[in-house]
Amino acid sequence: MLDLVIKNGKVVDGSGLPAYIADVGIKDDVIVKVGRVTEDATEVIDAAGQVVAPGFIDPHTHFDAQLLWDGAAKPAIEHGVTTIVPGNCSLSLAPLKAEHRMKLVGMFNQIEEMPHKAFAEGVEWNWQTFDEFVERIRRGLDINVAPLVGHSVLRLWVMGDESIKRTASSSETQSMCDLLDECLDAGAIGLSTSFVDMDERLQPVPSRYADTQELDALCAVLSKHNKILQVVHEFYDTDLTLARVDQLAEISLQHGINTTLSPLFVDRNNPDGAQQIVARVAEQTARGARVWPQVQTRPIDISFNFSVPSLLFIRLPKWYALMRFNEPEQIMANLNDSSIRDALVAEAQGMMPLWNKLVLRQVASEANQGLVGKTLEEIAVLRNSDALNVMIDLSLEESLEAHFLSGDMGHNDDDLVAPLLKHPNVMVGASDGGAHILSFATYGDTGYLLGHFVRDTAHLGLEAAVKKITADPANLWGLGNRGMLREGFIADITIFDEAVVDRGVEYFVQDVPGDGYRYMRDAHGIHSVVIGGALAYDKVNGYHEAHRGQIIG
């Protein structure tokens, strides 16, 4: 007697080979047969007309904090994602001494836009070591978690405040290596580091104070465990990215490890940049190095209201400080002060082309509903004003509940993005899932891949796209027998309708601890999701809370 049989589905098994019609039989948490299954089962899913694929793997997320109050990392599972990799960009929540908690919260707040209140009200700080953290999140886990350990937190643990001041001594480096060794033994799948991120004081994060000897020593530990190195690099600059590719190639060759850098964006103003980077990666691959850029599927856009500090204002100190350090009532009071308002307008005047293009996407009042969907330039004409003052006026009229969308921020040229998505040297990733929750929805990238790039524009074949988000990341990140529908593999399975699958529209929802909000997207076309052999989600009943998620290390 089997536990579950998925009948008559179109099996896209993750290998990239052509799809075929078959059943998938599951016993306990393992796939025991892919073919014609005649054995009885406790549960049967009729998948006729549906694609049956390995569960999707999201290799670049920041769900670290959310996992402490939500073991499903919602809405990842309903988008078909069965395994997430948190701990990217030098930031993980362990190992972490009690005295460093607020420092790390500040970094998460600044870099990943996770609100302080979410930590204050959603997190019970009952761990310090990586092992303790893993045990903490293992309870009630619905999604599989393959965690990275962050370089900045290793430095913070060993060097304390000195971690953001200087290079490490040889004994401190050794202590970090010992600590990394413990983390890898406890379930970490690799190390993440950052060459670009800033903390809450807008100062470089600890990993940026590491010299190459320190990184080299840590990579020797990764080599011993055969684990991956992830870096976030100077992605805004082609020459710097090329140099980082070379650096990672040398690390990979010296230590025999996989390395990945993210994100890789395309820039319409520099259309050859990404291709040059991929060409360099291919060249380094030919030398035997393993360097894998990650490219995200979705275009870049940013949404915001004035109650939170948006990335759009990062280069406007007066604006950023106003939103960063004040409660809504204070922000409104400042905007109503004519001298402060004048100073803000003066600072932002130079970015008028950007403000003109912003779209009013959501308001609370009936009075302004008719303006939703218009650009600020259009509204300015109606009000005999300018876009910048319209943005301020609407925010005041709506008690800061006016939401604006800046679309067309880049990475939106299909003819440039698609070649990256299907390139053999490029991984699909960099979703940032769970991060930047007050700027954009980081969910649904796989739906966008399968809906937009596979079905709607036919840039990729279905089998190739599924391989990119299943077997490829499973192999590269060392996730063992996952990512394929094969006998003996773990039964992480996503069933979807290829005619419907997509990401839904973005909306603002209050579901974060501390009465917090985030931008969200629903999924379209996901029929069912199986994790560890049990139904984790289906479109009729929603989440099943089977708690079959595992720590994959």
Added chain:
Amino acid sequence: MHESSAPQAADFKTPRRRCIHPINNDTWESIAQREMPDSPLDDAIAQLQSWNLHVFARRVIDDSTGEMGNPILPSDLLFLEPPLVRET
């Protein structure tokens, strides 16, 4: 790491812009002296800074003074030549 251990440009088909990682406590002056010994020091420093605006224009607390400055970080990459002219 002070000198990039990567292969020389001739080993690659794709163009490679010469760069280094700083040695511990490197300054613009020390890098200019070491990497561009044939150039007048002030000129070499000015050139280095112009090729490395990602470092030079960055505002960071300089731990040696406690003031805002533009110190070179140990993980930085520093170019030793201007951007290469690429075919488009």
